[in-house]
Amino acid sequence: METAVEIRGLVKTFGQFRAVDGLDLTVRTGTCHGVVGPNGAGKSTTLGMTVGLITPDAGTIRLLGHEVRAARALLGVLPEGLDLPERLTGAELLRYTAGLRGLDPAVAKNRSAELIEVLGLTKGAGTPLADCSTGTRKKIGLAQALVHAPRLLVLDEPFEAVDPVSALAIRRVLQRFVAGGGTTVLSTHSMLLVEQMCDDVTVVHRGKVVAAGPVSGVAAGGTLEDRFVELVGADVVGAGSLDWLTQ
Amino acid sequence: MTPAVAVVTRTRSVSVVTQMRATMFRRALREPGPIVAAMIGLLAAGWLIVYAVRPSASTETLSILTGSWVLGWIVLPLLLGGVRGRVRPVHLRLESIPPAPAAYALLVASALGIGPAVSLIALAALPAHAARDGFGPALIAAAGALLLWLLGLTGSAIALEAVGNAAGPVGAALTGVLTGTAMGVLGSVWAVAPWAGLLLITGPPASVTAVLRWTPGFWPLDATAILLLPLALLVGAAFLAYASLVRRVLTGAARPRSRRPAPASPAHPAPAAPGRVTGSPGAATGSPGGATGSPGGATGLPGGATGSPGAVTASPARAATASAGDFARGPIAGVLGRERHTWIRHPLRLQYLAFALVYGVLLATLPMLSDVDLLAPWAGVLVALWAATMAASLVALDGTALWLPLTAPRGERSEVLGRAFAWLLLVAPAGILLTVLGILITPDANTAGVFAAVAVLPAVLGAGSAVPVWISVSRVRPVTDPRHPTAADNPTDIVSVLLVLLALVVTSAPAFSLSVWGPPWSRWPAVAVGLLCGFAAWRAAAWAATERLTRRGTEVLAAAAQTTALPTAQIPLTWDTEWARTHKITLGALALLTLGWIPVVPQGLMVLVFDIKGAWILASHLTGTAQTATALSMLALGGTLLLTGLLLWDRREPA
Incomplete structure (x- = not known):
């Protein structure tokens, strides 16, 4: 199987903080690959560098x-926390993104209408993005990432703030994308989601890979969540008494 | 609530809110802006009092001046970002303060500031003027002045709450018109001055005086105590209006970002009346309904929408069934379409457009009051010039949305050209139309001047379309909230504005010189030169901007994301050798920003504009062309020093 993403010795430092520290990552073509790690582990920075938004x-x-630059036509991106052209509606964003990607207007029209319907955006797509909820923005962001039929999707926390029904719709779209030979790399905090969706997983901690491979292999017979906690060596907080809360 | 509890609640609210305001005010005083504003305000207030006590002072003129002052107090904070540093109703949304005490506390807190203090001093002109008629009229005028002050205080609070924040594009366009008018009048003060002089010396004409007697500004000077009653009623009505606005915010009845209530449907039930615990207006998180998770939508509103003031909302049906013709043909058309929509919907872009249009037109036409029609054909050029300078920080205004072209094939080029074409499509028709109108209304205008305007227009339009894009990707000034910007978030950077202005002047210079100082046959060729220069500037700036984005796109994006300014060093009030050693850039900037004014004002403008001479003024020792050239050189030297100072100030050492 060919390699969709091949990263070697990736390093990024912000001031004194080494966000990514010699990270290696391999993603097989035609798979869904999860990138997990605690807050501040370097997931978003890694994905940002992967798609060319961070040097x-x-x-x-x-x-x-x-x-990276030569692969832009094959790439669909959904970053986390970045703005969109906020005065446009979701439908307009799709229209102009399709243009930016050089899509034929007739093709763009059909694809946009289909994406809007499949992602449950029939009403949300008519609202200015500045006023859309986080979940709606995520779905519109995913639609713009898909409209040009990329071969590789890089999604930073695509399920954050998305309600269960929308999450199911997104999962189905992504599963269909992968079944059609596409490759998805996504970061998430949900181990359950990785277990349900992903073929492979990479666990990142303090800018380094601490485990990588097929999900079942990384989980090593247990749940991915337990294995994750063990791998990142986190003390499970929240066990204190807080007696005053019950008074 | 018992009366005693109400009093305690009110007192506590006032105390807490005033302390919040005092802290914000103290922080605001660390910047030079408020200090400069206070000094200018005090000078103006002092002049008003001096005018009021002069025996020749006209009561009617004074009432116009004080009325205008109060009006300015209400309007100016809208223009100057008065929302910033102010305790607003939304800040109290999660506190358990009832609406009426909250409104009272907010008003008391808003009295703590430079505007209210300076206005109180300025309105002292009323009793000072009335004192010539005795103690009684002076007492009535003093009470009236206090009521006018309260009216200004409450009116300002209402304006900021209702227009500055909620009205979005409407408030922004209004702000642009008002700023443009103020700047246009100031820029043509020499033409307006004779009219103003007439008003100050002889007073307004009888027709105006008759109308004046019906305006609140006149009532304190009428020496009739009964006229204070309608003034007090106005203050009461203003307080009730403000209290109503506060109540709407605190109880969640107001959805300041929502103009079009979403219809409820079985599939998307409308959310329950949002309580005060759920969210704040404008915040992306915690908006009402944000956690309800209705079927098919992330929020309680259909499609998860939270509404927007002034934003054009496409109908859901149309959103899904747009025709293929609505879709962009090619990458540049994609960016162009996006920009076209953004220009007519973004509050700050609308403000910039309104400002450029009003400022340009007034600068060109106000001199006609003094029978000077020289500038009328330049209306189009001036509008294009200001529209370009106001676009100097446009890329940052869109926050980090730049990531979209940075992930598309050759997206950088499309982004630059799409932005440039969008500006051109928007401004060129207005520029051409105004130039033609200007020429038509001044049939006797100087021929060389008309040709110069026609020749310079294409140069300004060509450079104006692309240079601001280049400058705005080179000097990124991020906005705090790109999703919901207000007039207070205006990121216009003076250095960027000056750089765009300089580029446009340089681009226009060959065509202007040829048409004004060249032989008569060179007038038509001058138009061709203007076209060529405009095209060359457009190509050069578009190339530079594309190169910048291609090579440093990630840096531009990172700069746009840096919404919190790094703390900068505080300047010691006394000489500190150690501080000076470690803050050489700050020191250099301060020195240049101080010294730069000497060549500009005394050595340059005083000679050129006021023809003032003195032993220490270099140009006054010369005559004719040599004198003008020396004064102009001084002006250029001072301008360079100040610009360098501003550039250094941007790079001053962090704290």
Whole structure:
């Protein structure tokens, strides 16, 4: 099986803080790959560098056999926490993103209408993005990432703040995408989601990979959540008494 | 609530809110802006009092001046970002303060500031003027002045709450018109001055005086105590209006970001009346319904929408069934379409457009009051010039949305060209139309001047479309909240504005010089030169901006995301050798920003504008062209020093 994402020796430092520290990551083509890690582990920075939105200090990145810039046409991106053209409605964003990607208007029209329907955006797509809820923004962001039929999707926390019904719709879209030969890399905090959706998982901690491989292999016979806590060596907080809360 | 409890609640609220305001005010005083504003305000207030006590002072004129002062107090904070540093009703939304005490406390707290203090001093002009008629009229005027002050205080609070925040595009466009008018009048003060002089010396004409007697500004000077009653009623009505606004915010009845209530449907039930615990207006998180998770939508509103003031909302049906013709043909058309929509919907962009249009037109036409029609054909050029300078920080205004073109094939080029074409499509028709109108209304205008305007217009339009894009990706000034910007979030950066202005002047110079100082046959060729220069500037700036985005796109994006300013060093009030050693850039910037004014004002403007001479003024020792050239050189030297100072100030050492 070919490699969709190949990252070697990736390093990024912000001031004194080493966010990513010699990270290696391999994603097989035609798989769904989860990237998990505690807050501040370097997941978003890694994905940002992967799609060319952050310049790495060191390391190499190849996407579907190309340099990042050359792979743009094959790439669909959903970053976390970045703005959208806020005065546009979701439908308008799809219209102009399709144009930006050089799509034929007739093709773009059909795809946009289908994405809007499948993702349950029939009403939300008519609202200015500045006024959409986080969940609606995520779905519109996913639609713009898909409209040009990419071969590799890089999604930073696509399920954050998304309600269960929408999450199910997104999962189905992503599963269909992967079944059609596409590759998805997504970061998430939900181990359950990784177990349900992903073929492989990479656990990142303090900017380094602490485990990687098939989900069942990383889980090592237990649940991924237990294995994750063990791998990142976290003390489970919240066990204190807090007696005053019950008074 | 018993009366005693009500009094305690009110007192406690006032105390807490005033302390909040005092802290914000103290922090605001660390910046030079409020100090400068206070000094200018005190000078104006002092002049008003001096005018009021002059025996020749006209009562009617004074009433116009004080009325205008109160009106300015209500309007100016809208223009100058008065929402910032103010305790607002939304800040008390999660507190258990009832609406009426909250409104009272907010008003008391808002009295703590430079505007209210300076206005109180300025309105002292009323009793000072009335004192010439005795103690009784002075007492009535003093009471009236106090009521006018309360009216200004409450009116300002209402304006900021109702227009500055809630009205979005409407408030922004109004702000642009008002700022443009103020700047236009100031810029043409020489033409307006004779009219103003007439008003100050002889007073307004009888027709105006008759109307004046019906305006609140006149009532304190009428020496009739009964006229204080309608003034007091106005203050009471203003307080009730403000209390109503506060109540709407505190109880969640107001949805300041929502203009079009969403219809409820079985599939998307409307949310229960949002309580005060759920969310704040404008916040992306915690908006009402944000946690309800209705079927098919993340929020309680259909599609998860939270509404927007002034934003054009496409109908859901149309959103899904747009025709293929609505879709962009190609990458540049994609960006162009996005920009076209954004220009007509974004509050700050609307403000910039309104400002450019009003300022340009007034600068060109107000001199006609003094029978000077020289500038009328330049209306289009001036509008294009200001529209370009106001676009100097446009990329940052969109927050981090730049990531979209940075992930598309050749997206950088499309982004730059799409933005440039959108500006051109928006401004060029207005520029051409105003130039033609300007020429038509001044048939006797100087021919060389008309040709110069026609020749310069394409140069300004060409450079104006692309240079601001280049500057705005080179000097990124992020906004705090790109999703819901208000006039207070205006990121316009003076250095960027000056750089755009300089580029446009340089681009226009060949065409202008040829048409004004060239031989008569060179007038038509000057138009061709203007076109060529505009095209060259457009190509050069578009190339530079594309290069910048291609090579440093990630840096531009990171700068746009840096919404919290790094703390900067505080300047010691006394000489500190150690501080000076470790803050050389700050020190250099301060020195240049101080010294730069000497060549600009005394050595340059005083000679050029006021023809003032003195032994220490270099140009006054020369005559004719040599004198003008020396004064202009001084002006250029001072301008360079000040610009360098501003650039250094941007790079001053962190705390």
